[in-house]
Amino acid sequence: MTIILEGRAIKEGRAEGLALSTSQPISFYGGVDPETGRIIEKGHELEGYSIAGKILAFPYGKGSTVGSYILLRLRKRGLAPKAIINWRCEPIIAVGAIIAEIPCVDRIDVGRISTGDRVKVDGSRIVIQKR
């Protein structure tokens, strides 16, 4: 089955890969290890998962604005997600996606995306290939 969703491009771009999806917000500062690309926030539903090379879907960012710089650092080490999909993008993620050149789309119901789905991002459009 293929699902097509139309969102809003925060950082224009194209990417394709496997989804890593959560209903919980993510803090990049303190919540993601910039050395490994793994989620390290205690008790987070994705704790221990690597975001590297994934299409990362989560509702919105939280925490310190230093999180924008963590996205840049991940990108420079090849550990960044291929794209970010949000329900409501906020400034930490938006700024991070722009400075790290990571395609970013919001106004997407991230509940429609399951971990392991193949997802294509093209500008403001998301194509989900259900597993």
Place this chain on the structure above:
Amino acid sequence: MYLTREEERMLGGEYGYAARKAMEILVALGKIYEAERMVEIKSAQVSGVSYKNLGDEGLEFLEELSRDGRVRVPTTLNPCGMDLENWRRMGIPGDFAEKQLEVIQAYRRLGVELTLTCTPYLAGNKPGYGDHLAWSESSAVIYANSVLGARTNREGGPSALAAAIAGRTPLYGLHLAENRLPTVEVRAPKLETIFEASALGYLLGRILGRGIPLIRGIGGVSPDQLKALGAGLAASGGIALFHVEGVTPEAVRNPGMKADERITVERGEIRGEAEKLSENVDPDLIFIGCPHASIEELLSFHMALDGRKVRRRTWIFASRAVRDQAEKLGLIGKLRDLGVEVICDTCPVVAPIRSLGISSVATNSFKAAYYLRNLGGLKVALKPIEGLAEEAAR
């Protein structure tokens, strides 16, 4: 979002990499907050200066921007992690100092003024009524909005820098008059000291969390009290604007302003706030100057010491502009004779305070207490200036 031809050109890369990045950031923020257009700004104030908070990733970003970027409006800088002239005397480790200087050099290349203070309005960047700004230090944002009647949202470090490079910011939030009206009325007792103002701000921020308070009953408060009140509100709550009846410019121009929600604060609750937050400690450092001290605060601390020498590490944090003013008055020498150091360019919240062998402090700032406890894990005692002077001299 409507963009002018000039803005389109920046976005298209005609003005280089930094201007394009800056514009991309601003357009994204404009989208998120549904701004109709950009507004030109008079000045910017950028946080994210201490290497302790920026780390290598922040430094790299600044270096990339500074290759072809230059700010278009007067831009001042928040405190960094050390006194640029006296970092050795502060005890700052050499490798930290080296990285910190690289950060400063990147900002210098961008054309940013190295004011290194959270009180730019005491150091030559004093906005006028109605000026649009992009400031990021929370205590300076709330002072500019509330006490000066200027208009700025609470920017993050990168978005304030983007606005500085582009010379504009998306028009939304506190840039619009209709979003600046009070959401809650607060009746509070007359404030006698800076300490009480700091406590009331902290208490209200904690209770309200967000919104715009209109405060009545606190009397003819001084600029230093307003500075402390705002810093408290912005530290414990996400508050960027308050009004004081008969005092702040928007409340004076619009004496009929009111809100549906009303709360009352008793004097005992303000006292209780200090008792709640304050711990019994033997402090490694006694300090005032969060936010950076004014010349009046330097004078009151000197008066409170009343000629007694301090017997433990006692620092006053101030902007270099205020320090130079104090130097001219002979006050720096007088304080040094009593053992008090006036430290510039930094503050205990952004300096690598733990590596200076400091694990407990006494101060009069609720904002400092909040951050030092929560982010730094320090033990903090809260006392008014007179109490701090007593303890320092004992």
